[in-house]
Amino acid sequence: MSTILDLPNEIHIIIARYLRTRSLNSLLQTCRSLYASYLPHLWSTCTPKNYSRKTIIPLPHILVHASQHHIDSLVYHATLTEEFYNIVYHGLQTLQMGILYEDPREVNFMVVKPVPVKVLLLRNHPFVRKFVYHHKDVLPKEFWEVVAEEWKGLEVLTFSGLVDRNQGAVGAFWKACARVRELSILGYVFAVAAEIAARRRDEPTEGEDVINMHRSILSMLEFRDLCQLKVTRRQRWGSSEDPQKWPLLLLEQIKKTSKKLKRFEWDHIFADSPVRTVLEALEEECWPELCEICSGNAPCSDKDMSRILRALLTTVSPSLSQRRRKRRLTHFEHSTSGFGWLTYICLKELYFRNLQDLDIGRCSAVTSTMVLEILTGCPHLISLVAPYVFVRDVAKAQKSWVCLGLEKLVLYFAKQEGDEPAWESVVFGKIASLRRLLKLYLERDPHFSFFSDEPRSDDIMDLRTLDFRFPSTTTTTTTTTTATKSSSSKLEDSCNNDGGGRVGEGGADIRCWSSLVQLKHFTFDHDREELGLDELEWMIKTWSDLEWVSGAFTGIVRENTTTGRKDGLDGNGDEGGDEDDECVSHRQRQDWVWRQAELRGLNIDYPDTKW
Numbered sequence: 001m002s003t004i005l006d007l008p009n010e011i012h013i014i015i016a017r018y019l020r021t022r023s024l025n026s027l028l029q030t031c032r033s034l035y036a037s038y039l040p041h042l043w044s045t046c047t048p049k050n051y052s053r054k055t056i057i058p059l060p061h062i063l064v065h066a067s068q069h070h071i072d073s074l075v076y077h078a079t080l081t082e083e084f085y086n087i088v089y090h091g092l093q094t095l096q097m098g099i100l101y102e103d104p105r106e107v108n109f110m111v112v113k114p115v116p117v118k119v120l121l122l123r124n125h126p127f128v129r130k131f132v133y134h135h136k137d138v139l140p141k142e143f144w145e146v147v148a149e150e151w152k153g154l155e156v157l158t159f160s161g162l163v164d165r166n167q168g169a170v171g172a173f174w175k176a177c178a179r180v181r182e183l184s185i186l187g188y189v190f191a192v193a194a195e196i197a198a199r200r201r202d203e204p205t206e207g208e209d210v211i212n213m214h215r216s217i218l219s220m221l222e223f224r225d226l227c228q229l230k231v232t233r234r235q236r237w238g239s240s241e242d243p244q245k246w247p248l249l250l251l252e253q254i255k256k257t258s259k260k261l262k263r264f265e266w267d268h269i270f271a272d273s274p275v276r277t278v279l280e281a282l283e284e285e286c287w288p289e290l291c292e293i294c295s296g297n298a299p300c301s302d303k304d305m306s307r308i309l310r311a312l313l314t315t316v317s318p319s320l321s322q323r324r325r326k327r328r329l330t331h332f333e334h335s336t337s338g339f340g341w342l343t344y345i346c347l348k349e350l351y352f353r354n355l356q357d358l359d360i361g362r363c364s365a366v367t368s369t370m371v372l373e374i375l376t377g378c379p380h381l382i383s384l385v386a387p388y389v390f391v392r393d394v395a396k397a398q399k400s401w402v403c404l405g406l407e408k409l410v411l412y413f414a415k416q417e418g419d420e421p422a423w424e425s426v427v428f429g430k431i432a433s434l435r436r437l438l439k440l441y442l443e444r445d446p447h448f449s450f451f452s453d454e455p456r457s458d459d460i461m462d463l464r465t466l467d468f469r470f471p472s473t474t475t476t477t478t479t480t481t482t483a484t485k486s487s488s489s490k491l492e493d494s495c496n497n498d499g500g501g502r503v504g505e506g507g508a509d510i511r512c513w514s515s516l517v518q519l520k521h522f523t524f525d526h527d528r529e530e531l532g533l534d535e536l537e538w539m540i541k542t543w544s545d546l547e548w549v550s551g552a553f554t555g556i557v558r559e560n561t562t563t564g565r566k567d568g569l570d571g572n573g574d575e576g577g578d579e580d581d582e583c584v585s586h587r588q589r590q591d592w593v594w595r596q597a598e599l600r601g602l603n604i605d606y607p608d609t610k611w
Contacts, residue, residue, distance in 0.1 A: 043070035144172035267296025292331035302340035395423035526552035
């Protein structure tokens with residue numbers, strides 16, 4: 001009889017992808033055969049230093065060195081000691097050099113490793129295919145020469161740092177950028193320490209000589225293999241900043257030399273508008289494969305965006321021997337007030353049938369009617385991020401939702417005065433029909449728009465949302481397990497048996513979503529909703545793949561192993577509190593919840609808990 005030990009290694013690799021680290025560690029301790037099969041996967045991605053809420057957890061240098069032959073993805077934080085930089089990882093494919101300086105308790109707080117140490121690390125790993133750099137030092141010519149000339153297989157480059165502003169360093173940097181398939185440049189790039197200080201005094205640093213240097217270097221390069229471009233900058237050094245010219249010079253050269261561009265993401269608030277260059281590229285059929293557009297906070301009016309979308313639909317001819325075809329927009333993201341009716345009408349008339357990812361959650365001009373038409377008109381939608389939709393609009397809609405393949409939904413369901421109780425039940429049923437959902441975020445303002453120049457309207461922010469609570473937990477009380485199971489099964493049956501989600505005359509709650517068996521992330525609005533132990537216990541039992549739940553919970557206490565005190569709220573909503581005999585059952589259920597959370601690696605995040 002065959003057992004798990006008889007499975008081929010290819011099957012073990014697939015199984016390992018679905019196991020959490022705790023489960024993988026337990027599996028390694030069962031026998032030598034499984035230890036040999038699953039150990040490479042455990043070490044395939046290594047982060048020698050992790051930062052948790054409580055403490056810094058470094059891995060011993062000797063342990064990392066002993067397992068270096070298993071590691072193909074590596075994350076090096078800036079505060080690691082030099083002994084880690086001397087390790088050679090023979091199978092390394094992904095190298096991420098992250099930035100975590102925020103903990104003053106760290107011995108190497110704000111210490112930057114010497115550039116020769118980093119150059120040696122790069123030279124020892126010539127087969128890197130993906131490189132992500134986020135350290136805060138100024139990189140010279142030698143660093144980028146290794147990336148451009150010795151890393152022959154580099155495909156992905158994500159850079160957020162500083163390049164020394166001399167012709168040699170700038171030329172080597174652009175040469176490295178021209179070799180990759182996916183290029184992401186984040187933040188302010190070309191500067192030295194003195195110039196950063198000058199920017200903080202709002203002094204201009206990018207003169208005509210620097211612009212000419214970028215222009216001459218870029219004009220000699222070809223971005224033939226580039227498929228994805230991302231240029232972003234959202235933070236300021238001072239109160240004002242001069243426009244930077246290099247992003248537009250880069251885009252001009254990509255327009256001339258790249259024919260494979262599929263994704264264009266532009267969110268640079270200090271660069272000139274790319275609208276004219278993008279329109280010219282589309283009209284001249286420079287990017288025949290472009291199908292993903294992310295404009296972010298870039299200056300782009302509603303009229304300009306609608307012109308880009310209409311130009312995108314223009315027929316293109318990849319070659320004379322092929323039939324002419326039309327571009328299909330599959331991903332669209334916009335974050336400014338430039339999104340209006342002109343842009344929306346273009347999306348609706350031209351691309352609703354093809355859209356897979358749509359992110360308009362930060363756009364203040366989006367209305368409930370627009371969101372409802374998206375839900376009922378985009379059959380291939382996989383991810384939707386939108387501001388809000390009214391419960392009454394969903395309940396009164398004549399059309400049903402067609403985006404049944406949704407895997408991510410970020411949307412606030414707002415109730416207005418005079419709404420009927422049955423309308424809320426309809427919304428619960430609609431969401432229950434999205435059986436492929438992996439992430440469900442139901443907050444009022446997940447993007448913290450009150451920090452932006454265009455905060456979300458108070459008329460929307462003050463509205464209440466769906467009531468997820470069980471009928472018996474309007475106030476946090478303990479209920480018997482038998483009664484909970486009975487009411488839960490009846491409600492789930494009524495939700496699942498009615499395709500439209502109409503559950504009697506109201507009275508629906510979160511138990512309608514037992515069909516969302518693949519759900520991993522769930523967030524509800526902690527300012528407008530408070531759940532209790534009954535709801536949390538139901539989530540853990542029903543959503544077996546749940547990894548993250550966030551919101552306001554009452555009646556939940558967790559023992560703090562560091563201080564020995566209780567964190568959270570007791571059954572009466574008061575911090576701390578002594579238990580009596582009537583709370584024994586409640587306390588046992590809490591212990592079960594936390595045990596299950598630890599075993600499954602479930603992160604329960606609620607603002608009342610003091611970690």
